[in-house]
Amino acid sequence: MPAKGGRYHHGDLRSALVDAAIGVIAERGVRDFSMAEASRRLGVTTAAPYRHFADRDELLAAVAIRALTVFATMLSAAADAADTPAERLAGMAGAYVRFAAQQRPLFDTLFNSGLDKSRHPELQRAWEPVDALLSTAVLEVCDGDAVAAEALSDAIEASAHGYAMLLSDGEYGHGPDVVSVTADRAIASARALIAGRRALRTPV
Amino acid sequence: MPAKGGRYHHGDLRSALVDAAIGVIAERGVRDFSMAEASRRLGVTTAAPYRHFADRDELLAAVAIRALTVFATMLSAAADAADTPAERLAGMAGAYVRFAAQQRPLFDTLFNSGLDKSRHPELQRAWEPVDALLSTAVLEVCDGDAVAAEALSDAIEASAHGYAMLLSDGEYGHGPDVVSVTADRAIASARALIAGRRALRTPV
DNA sequence: GTCTATATCCCGATAGAC
DNA sequence: GTCTATCGGGATATAGAC
Numbered sequence: 001m002p003a004k005g006g007r008y009h010h011g012d013l014r015s016a017l018v019d020a021a022i023g024v025i026a027e028r029g030v031r032d033f034s035m036a037e038a039s040r041r042l043g044v045t046t047a048a049p050y051r052h053f054a055d056r057d058e059l060l061a062a063v064a065i066r067a068l069t070v071f072a073t074m075l076s077a078a079a080d081a082a083d084t085p086a087e088r089l090a091g092m093a094g095a096y097v098r099f100a101a102q103q104r105p106l107f108d109t110l111f112n113s114g115l116d117k118s119r120h121p122e123l124q125r126a127w128e129p130v131d132a133l134l135s136t137a138v139l140e141v142c143d144g145d146a147v148a149a150e151a152l153s154d155a156i157e158a159s160a161h162g163y164a165m166l167l168s169d170g171e172y173g174h175g176p177d178v179v180s181v182t183a184d185r186a187i188a189s190a191r192a193l194i195a196g197r198r199a200l201r202t203p204v
Numbered sequence: 205m206p207a208k209g210g211r212y213h214h215g216d217l218r219s220a221l222v223d224a225a226i227g228v229i230a231e232r233g234v235r236d237f238s239m240a241e242a243s244r245r246l247g248v249t250t251a252a253p254y255r256h257f258a259d260r261d262e263l264l265a266a267v268a269i270r271a272l273t274v275f276a277t278m279l280s281a282a283a284d285a286a287d288t289p290a291e292r293l294a295g296m297a298g299a300y301v302r303f304a305a306q307q308r309p310l311f312d313t314l315f316n317s318g319l320d321k322s323r324h325p326e327l328q329r330a331w332e333p334v335d336a337l338l339s340t341a342v343l344e345v346c347d348g349d350a351v352a353a354e355a356l357s358d359a360i361e362a363s364a365h366g367y368a369m370l371l372s373d374g375e376y377g378h379g380p381d382v383v384s385v386t387a388d389r390a391i392a393s394a395r396a397l398i399a400g401r402r403a404l405r406t407p408v
Numbered sequence: 409g410t411c412t413a414t415a416t417c418c419c420g421a422t423a424g425a426c
Numbered sequence: 427g428t429c430t431a432t433c434g435g436g437a438t439a440t441a442g443a444c
Contacts, residue, residue, distance in 0.1 A: 013409080031235045031318060036437060045411055050439070052409095111373070112316070114235060154367075154376075155393045159359070162366030169315070172358075188404075189359045189397060196400025200392075217427080240419060249429055254421070256427090 014052040014062075016042055021063050025105040030113040035059065060113050061120040067106035068126040074099050075133050085140035086194050092137060093160040093190040094183040100164035101179040107168060111161075141194060152197060159189045218256040218266075220246055225267050229309040234317040239263065264317050265324040271310035272330040278303050279337050289344035290398050296341060297364040297394040298387040304368035305383040311372060315365075345398060356401060363393045 020038040028037070035056050036046045053059040078095035082088040100107040109115075117124055134153055142149040163186040172178050224242040232241070239260050240250045257263040282299035286292045304311040313319075321328055338357055346353040367390040376382050 029318065034437060035439095045413095046438085047412085047440080048410055056438075111369075114233065151389060151392075154389060155363070155396070158366030158370060158390075158393065159363045160366070161370060162362030162364065163358075165315075165369055166362060166365060185355060185358060186362075188355075188401075189362065192359070192400030192404060193393060193396050194400070195403045196396030196398070197392075199399045199403050200396055238419060239421090250420085251422080251430085252428055260420070 013048060017049055017052065017059060018062050018066060021059055022105050025109060030108045057115060060109060060115055061123045063109045064115060064123050065126045067110050068130060070103055070106055071099055072129040072133065075130060079133060079137060085137060088137045089141060089156055089194065090187045090190040092134065093156055093186040096160035097164050097167060097183040097186045098179065100168050104168065155193050156190050159193060160186050217248065217252060221253055221256060221263060222266050222270060225263055226309050229313060234312045261319060264313060264319055265327045267313045268319060268327050269330040271314050272334060274307055274310055275303055276333040276337065279334060283337060283341060289341060292341045293345060293360055293398065294391045294394040296338065297360055297390040300364035301368050301371060301387040301390045302383065304372050308372065359397050360394050363397060364390050
């Protein structure tokens with residue numbers, strides 16, 4: 001990081017821009033993120049970013065890619081902390097919610113930026129580790145039944161995503177323990193979905 | 205509705221603006237909605253809307269209020285079509301998803317506009333019918349246990365919301381039957397959540 | 409690889425005439 | 427209640443100098 005009058009000589013402006021973008025998103029939200037503001041924070045011209053990113057969306061995609069490495073790390077840690085397949089899934093649901101709360105700008109970039117995944121192949125590839133974590137965990141629970149696994153995977157993902165979104169939207173308020181309460185509820189819901197599906201024998 | 209060169213003389217510009225706004229949102233998304241564009245579509249000046257709405261957010265809030273009447277109608281119809289409390293809840297989960305798919309601009313205005321509910325008391329009041337539908341249905345299932353009811357209510361809402369958001373984001377693709385499949389999955393998840401909670405006796 | 413400068417565009421909101 | 431006109435602000439993106 002350069003001092004006041006400092007310049008970026010090497011390729012580190014690229015990664016500095018990603019950092020700055022995260023800061024801007026944290027303070028103004030993804031939808032109000034702008035290249036110009038990110039540039040201003042680094043003390044470079046609004047033209048500088050265009051040497052490293054074709055346009056605004058490409059910078060956002062770079063932020064999203066960084067977000068996915070953090071997301072995957074949190075999910076993976078939660079999975080490792082449990083010892084049964086079902087508890088691994090439940091733990092990941094909790095981690096999903098905590099990620100949304102603790103890494104709000106990253107979560108928003110992933111899910112509220114309006115980024116078109118299909119237009120950014122690198123971003124699409126960056127999802128693979130996350131997808132893999134979830135699908136292997138769910139396959140264990142379903143004993144290899146791929147059809148049931150997909151439905152259960154979607155169910156737990158949707159539940160965790162819903163809790164995360166509503167929490168992030170302030171629907172549950174902003175108290176000090178809202179995050180852990182919501183994470184616990186996501187965990188409980190994951191358990192209930194697993195148990196409930198067994199009880200109902202509902203493959204869909 | 206006026207003819208080409210027509211003017212709005214009465215108070216009907218207000219409701220015409222709401223209609224136009226929905227059109228703009230449908231085509232450009234909530235985040236790219238602008239007063240100016242809505243005005244243009246009606247053939248009025250960009251200054252005209254400010255006689256009826258203090259600012260952009262107030263127009264969006266008016267759209268949100270209209271959205272809630274449609275939302276409540278769909279939820280209510282789904283609830284009436286079922287005959288057990290549990291099935292009423294499941295049906296509402298399905299309606300939640302169908303609302304997101306069939307009324308995309310309205311759904312986006314409610315959940316992706318960045319509108320601050322607490323700043324618009326009328327909007328807050330407009331939520332009450334929807335909240336009432338959900339909470340009475342869930343209380344029936346929980347036999348009056350208010351604590352369990354709140355947790356179950358949040359669980360089903362989060363699940364339906366997650367399905368709706370991910371569907372709306374194109375996460376499930378855009379085939380012709382994606383909507384009904386996703387709605388069915390939301391219904392199945394609601395059933396599983398109810399059954400699973402009973403099996404696990406998880407009040408949280 | 410960054411800077412200066414600029415072209416272009418769009419938006420929100422207001423003032424005052426009619 | 428709408429119009430004309432306009433102020434002020436911010437954004438994306440490009441051209442050319444260094």
